[in-house]
């Protein structure tokens with residue numbers, strides 16, 4: 001039987017050679033390769049600074065810390081994301097305030113963001129920032145979000161962990177907000193095993209991030225001067241060299257991902273079954289996952305049955321994403337319930353990510369599309 005995983009990193013001989021070289025150099029962390037990776041990454045995104053950290057979650061955490069988000073602050077964000085984007089807000093005892101998504105794009109709805117800001121202000125709550133997410137490789141409506149952030153003097157954080165290589169015009173994902181975050185887990189566009197990157201044009205944010213990934217040290221001073229609370233969020237040179245090797249061939253990676261996504265879309269269209277987010281005008285998308293949604297007349301029990309029956313045929317899939325506000329922790333902490341964000345819930349109930357990685361063949365795709373079709377026909 002076939003065994004098609006959901007995701008698989010693309011590791012080439014050149015990646016392996018690079019890692020072996022670092023091991024032989026004996027300079028395993030905080031060495032020249034991490035600086036080179038940061039430089040190359042900043043250049044690629046077009047931001048002045050890039051700070052390598054040990055996960056995308058750490059990048060989000062440092063972004064919030066660097067912006068001074070604190071206990072009692074409110075940060076407006078989306079319930080349709082990987083849970084890290086909301087958890088990071090809670091690390092600092094700030095409150096994530098969800099607003100619903102736009103059905104066409106699945107991204108946070110700027111109209112609802114503005115409405116929520118006004119409502120919170122009326123209730124005398126401190127609103128500090130908007131944390132929006134580029135979902136599945138697609139871009140949020142950054143033009144509108146930037147305008148709203150400016151109007152109400154809020155910080156804007158971009159969770160671009162899923163959107164490395166996507167851009168609007170010449171502006172790369174990660175460079176729209178005050179600060180952007182990327183992740184390099186093995187299912188991401190490029191991987192370092194575990195890892196992340198904070199990007200910004202703001203020197204103060206970058207300096208605080210450099211300091212806080214290293215115990216709060218004062219940079220450039222003699223070692224041992226600590227100015228603030230910090231962590232150990234370093235990304236080792238072993239990880240960074242893998243990232244650098246992968247970044248060097250990112251154009252090829254993007255081309256391959258787009259080819260695979262097009263093939264899926266073509267075959268699903270023939271079957272009358274596709275429902276991926278709509279691309280905004282002028283956007284170049286580097287797809288991160290391939291997500292399908294089962295038809296409206298079915299709900300989450302059908303989706304879960306689809307997942308089980310595909311699994312029987314050797315195809316791994318995953319609900320994508322469960323709505324954050326309906327996870328046990330958020331229900332318990334904030335009292336959220338079914339119906340609070342109906343559009344996010346609609347897509348959370350029906351969405352599943354299907355296998356998407358470079359070694360996927362056209363034959364695999366045909367097999368998967370056929371299997372999806374057959375199962376849904378049997379509902």
Ligand SMILES: *Cc1c(COP(=O)(O)O)cnc(C)c1O
Nearest residue numbers: 055056057082084161183184185
């Ligand atoms: C992957 C991802 C992250 C970060 O994940 P890490 O595992 O901490 O690197 C954050 N937000 C989104 C939307 C993601 O997909």
